[in-house]
Amino acid sequence: MSPASPNPSSAAAQCTLRLLSCNILAGASVQRYSDYFTRSVNAVLPGRAKLANLDSLAELLHEFDVVGLQEADAGSLRSGFLNQTRYIAEAAGMPYWSHQPNRPMARVAHSANGLLSRIEPTEVIDYPLPGRIKGRGALFVRFGHGSDALVVVIAHLSLGAAARMGQLGFIAELLAPYPHAVLMGDLNTEPVSAEMRHLFAKTALQPPRTSTPTFPSWKPRRALDHILTSADISLERTWTLPRAFSDHLPIAAQIRLPIALAQAAGAPLSD
Template identity: 75%
Template sequence: MTSPAPVPTLIQAPGRRLRLLSCNILAGASVQRYSDYVTRSVNAVFPGRSKMANLDALAELLSGFDVIGLQEADAGSLRSGFLNQTRYLAETSGMPFWSHQPNRAMARLAHSANGLISRLEPTEVIDHPLPSRIPGRGALLARFGVGREALVVVVAHLSLSPRARDAQLSFIGELLSDSPHAVLMGDLNTPSDSAEMRRLFARTALQPPTSVMPTFPSWKPRRALDHILTSSDITLERSWTLPQAFSDHLPLAAEIIVPAELAATAIRK
């Protein structure tokens, strides 16, 4: 986690807004149709100018947000030119704090990671491996504040299997069971009305989204696989997808209002 000189945050008075962004960036690769998975499969192995252009375009947008969760960011392998993409995006966008959670390494060819980029300084960041038959899924937990009064943000990328997702969401539910002020964001690979998501809502203070935001595939979104979920004491003012497609998922954004007592005590200024 980098720690340069503190910068002002958007929370300078109790109860102010925070802007959140969740984005599966596919290691910087651009996909505009299903056939690209085959015809541009070389992007899965080698770096290229288009990947850097994609990252630079995304970096231009990040300064408009306070907390960003990344999925499928490359931690530094052949396909990214051995570039830590989370760090690159944080530094290029001028955001002061970042952390990443490398998960699945495929020799030196590809190394996927969850990433956190923040304008706010976390008091703690913890990497949690998620249960899975095939290792390589994780949840990155950032805590802003101390104890039950902290704002807890979890960035996750879940499995394709419903059984694995159920186990992973159960694990995340345990992580958040004692956190009344929570946000879960990421590519959860399932709609919010699935059985495993309903069980998550039943065991935590997280609330189902009030509207469906399709994010996949990015060129013709039909499925709401990406989510920004908030606990009941956090007001979700609005959520929206960004029209720019930086991968095969559209970025999902949300604006929340943090409770006055939480903004006053849990979030460093």
């Protein structure tokens, strides 16, 4: 866990936390399907537009307590060798950040999962996820100690259903010892899929009450990005940010923790 510039926040009042999950596509902006082809050079080259996109995202993070990033570049040609997780953390004044580099492609691209937090984690562990094609990972974050610890897992899953089934099975085993859990990320599947039903059957995570489409960002039709919570964590609402920072819309959630859990996790409480 690496500290960014300290800037404590009182954004979370009482036992309420605001979470955000965002696939940032290494800072690239995609506004229509044709951009995948006409702007394909952006996938391998840095540029001012990418930094401006990251700056715009950072400006919105003042109201969030824990942020999970997917497809942040860990420092390669396409980002100008910039660690994008660190850049956003410092620009947003998030005191704690960590990242999980995966899928290096020479020095051209190096994707990562990222964590930004206003609460100090007790433990951060990188776990590689199973799959025929290696390179997917889950970032395991624990706040607090013992049975009252809050665990957050940030993940970016594969495109294939069979691979996702194995990856979600791995995450289910990872979360089994922890009754207070959040899973967030680009899971690349709808909440009613067979692999998601398997996840809900094996963990305390609850299916979302409503579907929140996030993809494609310019005309969202599919709910591929999720913030899932265990039964004892009240998921008060979920929503998407109106501004697209990639081909996925960021998904946000407001959760309410039991007092004992909030205290154990170090979440700020009101008087």
